[in-house]
Amino acid sequence: MxxxxxxxxxxxxxxxxxxERVVLGGVYLQLGSSQLAEVTGPNGVGKSTLLRAIAGFLPLRSGRMSLVESEAMDSAPLAERLHYxxxxxxxxxxxxxxENLEIGLGILGRGRLTPLDALERLELAHVLDLPVGYLSAGQRRRVALARLLVADRPLWLLDEPLTALDRHARxxxxxxxxxxxxxGGLMLAATHEPLGLPGTIQVRLGAR
Ligand SMILES: Nc1ncnc2c1ncn2[C@@H]1O[C@H](COP(=O)(O)OP(=O)(O)OP(=O)(O)O)[C@@H](O)[C@H]1O
Incomplete structure (x- = not known):
């Protein structure tokens, strides 16, 4: 790790x-290093809301969230230790x-892979110097996902990560x-299409 x-x-x-409406109420969740949880449930149940709240984009009505480190040297806020x-x-x-990935690096800090190396991991090195506006939906998605690799952050929050990706990109x-x-990273994905990785924790919202 x-x-x-x-x-x-x-x-x-x-x-x-x-x-005015409470979309999520009384949610409890624990996730450890090397664990992936998939949040599923019907349209409108609050999957994206959950991820956006953890990312710090939505105010909490109540509750607590923390990313506890075993040797608590790093007390950076949760929002600075995740990718959304x-x-x-x-x-x-x-x-x-x-340029988009360099911006990501500037904002997100702590470089891991260069933009070129990150794009290579997504087999997209040939678009390195193309404006993103020239790219297809799936290519744009791959550039967005390459951001995960340019800065090292332990928690990944991915909303419908497979959208627009072809079989190979998936x-x-x-x-x-x-x-x-x-x-040793952690990941929480909101999805209607499970990644199918072994050991995935299932978090079902709106279960009756
Ligand atoms: N900006 C907003 N203002 C008010 N209500 C909103 C807003 N965005 C979403 N909602 C409501 O919050 C609820 C949860 O939406 P959310 O996007 O979290 O659902 P979801 O489970 O991710 O759905 P889907 O499977 O369709 O992506 C929905 O009822 C939606 O109408």
């Missing part, structure tokens, strides 16, 4: 409102793939996820 100390994500009694890849890729169309993503988990 070389990402950082061993980590443990603890979510207790989390409630989140969207507008949502429905929107967050890429700037006028900038090249390299296999590449799975390899990257397995590598991340193997390095």
């Amino acid at each position: 070389d990402i950082t100390q061993r980590c443990h994500l603890v979510i207790e009694d989390l409630s989140v409102a969207r507008g 890849v949502g429905h929107l890729d967050g890429l700037k169309s006028a900038l090249t793939a390299r 296999a590449l993503l799975k390899t990257i996820v397995v590598d991340h988990l193997g390095r």
Whole structure:
């Protein structure tokens, strides 16, 4: 394990409102190093809301969240120790793939792979100097996912990670996820299409 100390994500009694409505209430979740959890459930049940709340994009109505490190040397806020890849890729169309990844590096800090190496892992090195606006939906998605590799952060939050990816790119993503988990990382994915990795923890929202 070389990402950082061993980590443990603890979510207790989390409630989140969207507008006037409480969308998530009383959510408890624990996730340790090298664990992947998949959040599933019907449309509108609150999967994206859960990930966005953990990422710090939505205020909590109540509850607590922390990423506890076994040797608690690093007290950086949770939002600085995670990567979030949502429905929107967050890429700037006028900038090249390299420039987009360099921005990511600047914001996210602690470099791991260069933009070129990260794109190579997603077999997309040939688009390095192309504006992202020239890319297909699946290629853009792969650039967004390459961000995961340019800065080292223990917790990955991926919303529908397989969207727009062809079969080969899905296999590449799975390899990257397995590598991340193997390095001691944690991952929470909201999805209607499970990655199918062994040992995945299932978190079903809206279960009756
Ligand atoms: N900006 C918003 N303002 C108010 N309500 C919202 C907003 N965004 C989402 N919601 C509501 O919050 C609820 C949960 O939405 P969310 O996107 O988390 O669901 P989801 O489980 O991810 O759905 P899907 O499977 O369709 O992606 C939905 O009822 C939705 O209408």
